[in-house]
Amino acid sequence: MQGTAAILRLAVPVPLRRLFDYLPPQGLGADDLRPGQRYLVPFGSRDLVAVLVEVVAESPLAELKPAGERIDRQPIFDTRSRQFLQWAADYYQAPVGELYAAALPVALRKGKPADHWAEQWLELTTEGKGLPETALARAKKQQELLQLLLKTNRQSRTALNARGLNAPVCKALIERKLARWVSGPTAPPPLESVEPQPVPQLNDEQRQVIDAVPASGFSASLLEGTTGSGKTEVYLRLMERALNQGNQALLLVPEIGLTPQTLRRIAARFPDFRIAALHSGLADGERARAWLSAASGVADIVIGTRSAIFTPLPRLGVILIDEEHDGSFKQQDGVRYSARDLSVVLAKNADVPVLLGSATPSLESLHNALSGRYQHLRLRHRAGNARPPQISVVPTLHQPLQEGFAPQVLRHIGDTLNRGEQALVFINRRGYAPALTCDDCGWLADCPHCSAKLTLHRRSRHLRCHHCDYRMREVTSCPQCHSRNLNALGAGTERSEDFLTHSFRNFPVIRVDRDTTATKQALDKLLEPARNGEPCLLLGTQMLAKGHHLPKVTLVVIQDADGGLFSADFRAPERMGQLLEQVAGRAGRGDLPGHVLVQSRYPEHPLLQLLLNRGYGAFARQLMEERKIAQLPPMRAMALVRAECEEPRWAEEFLANARNYLEALAPSSPELQYLGPVPALLERKSGRYRFYIQITADRRGLLQQLLTRFCQWAEGNRNRRLRWAVDMDAQELS
Numbered sequence: 001m002q003g004t005a006a007i008l009r010l011a012v013p014v015p016l017r018r019l020f021d022y023l024p025p026q027g028l029g030a031d032d033l034r035p036g037q038r039y040l041v042p043f044g045s046r047d048l049v050a051v052l053v054e055v056v057a058e059s060p061l062a063e064l065k066p067a068g069e070r071i072d073r074q075p076i077f078d079t080r081s082r083q084f085l086q087w088a089a090d091y092y093q094a095p096v097g098e099l100y101a102a103a104l105p106v107a108l109r110k111g112k113p114a115d116h117w118a119e120q121w122l123e124l125t126t127e128g129k130g131l132p133e134t135a136l137a138r139a140k141k142q143q144e145l146l147q148l149l150l151k152t153n154r155q156s157r158t159a160l161n162a163r164g165l166n167a168p169v170c171k172a173l174i175e176r177k178l179a180r181w182v183s184g185p186t187a188p189p190p191l192e193s194v195e196p197q198p199v200p201q202l203n204d205e206q207r208q209v210i211d212a213v214p215a216s217g218f219s220a221s222l223l224e225g226t227t228g229s230g231k232t233e234v235y236l237r238l239m240e241r242a243l244n245q246g247n248q249a250l251l252l253v254p255e256i257g258l259t260p261q262t263l264r265r266i267a268a269r270f271p272d273f274r275i276a277a278l279h280s281g282l283a284d285g286e287r288a289r290a291w292l293s294a295a296s297g298v299a300d301i302v303i304g305t306r307s308a309i310f311t312p313l314p315r316l317g318v319i320l321i322d323e324e325h326d327g328s329f330k331q332q333d334g335v336r337y338s339a340r341d342l343s344v345v346l347a348k349n350a351d352v353p354v355l356l357g358s359a360t361p362s363l364e365s366l367h368n369a370l371s372g373r374y375q376h377l378r379l380r381h382r383a384g385n386a387r388p389p390q391i392s393v394v395p396t397l398h399q400p401l402q403e404g405f406a407p408q409v410l411r412h413i414g415d416t417l418n419r420g421e422q423a424l425v426f427i428n429r430r431g432y433a434p435a436l437t438c439d440d441c442g443w444l445a446d447c448p449h450c451s452a453k454l455t456l457h458r459r460s461r462h463l464r465c466h467h468c469d470y471r472m473r474e475v476t477s478c479p480q481c482h483s484r485n486l487n488a489l490g491a492g493t494e495r496s497e498d499f500l501t502h503s504f505r506n507f508p509v510i511r512v513d514r515d516t517t518a519t520k521q522a523l524d525k526l527l528e529p530a531r532n533g534e535p536c537l538l539l540g541t542q543m544l545a546k547g548h549h550l551p552k553v554t555l556v557v558i559q560d561a562d563g564g565l566f567s568a569d570f571r572a573p574e575r576m577g578q579l580l581e582q583v584a585g586r587a588g589r590g591d592l593p594g595h596v597l598v599q600s601r602y603p604e605h606p607l608l609q610l611l612l613n614r615g616y617g618a619f620a621r622q623l624m625e626e627r628k629i630a631q632l633p634p635m636r637a638m639a640l641v642r643a644e645c646e647e648p649r650w651a652e653e654f655l656a657n658a659r660n661y662l663e664a665l666a667p668s669s670p671e672l673q674y675l676g677p678v679p680a681l682l683e684r685k686s687g688r689y690r691f692y693i694q695i696t697a698d699r700r701g702l703l704q705q706l707l708t709r710f711c712q713w714a715e716g717n718r719n720r721r722l723r724w725a726v727d728m729d730a731q732e733l734s
Contacts, residue, residue, distance in 0.1 A: 013100065016715065037074075038108070049101075080349060094726075105291045118185065122145075124146075124178060125177055196271050205380065206230050225357060228549075235357065236266070236269050253322045276291070320355050387593060393603040394599045424544060424587070458488075494515075508537070545579060556587040558584070560599060562605075562608075641725075643691055644690040675696075682734040703728075
């Protein structure tokens, strides 16, 4: 056993569920070793960036390697963050080192020193603090700078440059001995400058919701607000309350909803506060700066996608989750965590309120609200003069369709555009066509690596797999029988764009999908004509379904409402209902009435009828009754044990042995049930065959105990070609 004055216990980013002991680097004393720092450590043949979790006096190991260089003088993870990350690692049965790595931006994960982004800050001297706001009235820019510093105490050089308060203005105050430069922490990258906007009046429902959320102390609330009811204004008011208390506000949004429009609205409301954005569209350096500014407490507002939940926030005052039902809050590979669920844990640890908002709450959150775990708040009416849209079903079975559109739907689109209004067509399929076949021999263009068809993208003249991104050039003759009689089956956004552009030549057709929004700011530019109120036809995938306020959209067309009615995934009807309700909510958000046309081959399906006639609330409660009978989440806890391998037999054998091991620990019973091994819905992906065991239990504690033992057993797996994972609270069966 190794004993010394200090031993570093580090979280190393490797797939092992434990911490690793190292000796301190030479030349560092006990006072230099602080949990939350990063160190470069030797691990096998590699040097890895690890995080110091604790300093201990003894190690069970006889010999220890010394750590390499210390990267950070000051900790970048505070005590609360480290406790939170350990809780998440335990709950999701994840290697804690990999969780720390997931929490860090790429630049920090690679070992870039935090002080690389250190800033210079301008602050007032004692003399400057004693001046009245109007002391420099004769020098307009100096007066503006003085007022800003009197209001905010200090400002970074980056922020001052963004405001047009450049070096000469700062120098003038310094020469008067009214201000001075000091070194300080990273400031967030400046956002696009916007004009401050007037604050709208709250209606009675919004006021009641805000009053119901406590200003301090832990509380968890679900805000169920119909589309267009003013949920965003509620978020802004709760942010404002936290900021006025000197606290930070965290807003989590789906990746798809983090548009420049969202950032602009928040920046316009809070021009004097520092805002950090954390999302995948940022360059590595930008994201590191934003993360460090939040972790140091410099950023007042943090807006981010799911991984932002792990950002240390020393002044955290409120957590807000927009579109809490969205599947993008659940990480589907690596460490499989749910940012939505973790937000409640973080709020409890920090003793602050958390608000989960959605027009179509997830069944998990709705169940928590109905059972009293969450406070259930509602916004039943649209804000302003907007009224709910009229919804009509258009039967398509045995009807003549033109590229997937019924004749009456095309007439409605034409009438809407001719009135100078806007129409939105929702098609949740990218590309030109979802399949390519030979009419002579029946050949289908399959992905060679996945159990999926290749999607035809005619503009770029290639076939692409939307699961593994395999691509091949578009074929003009059948590779099997050499016939040129090839047929593109079905319609994606690209094919529909061609048809609608031809059908409505006098109006622009704006296609919004992943292919047209690949570049930064592309979505904002595409939607600019629609925001300006020009008559146009919007066509797109679920990127158009949420987060956009387009008052001139009066018609929404849902081309195919049947996708989730017959899926093998028990969550598919829930997702279908959420998506249809969200898309329908784009219609009639202004003063003009809205109309929604829903095309369906099965217009009499009970679930579809329930959704359209009685709304999402009744629809969701019916699904919960069905889940209760089937003993599925949210009525029971569920986890998947997944395995994948290029040789399917090995994955099945591993899971069969895993089930035998698990059942020896805890046999199947009414309280604990096993299913599998069974193939995933997408059985083969990227050349690997995928299977899972489904475990459901009445108590999460029982399930967690079982999974902890399983992970200890599974880490003895010697087949390096086989990968396994635990997916707690799994959202996908694919």
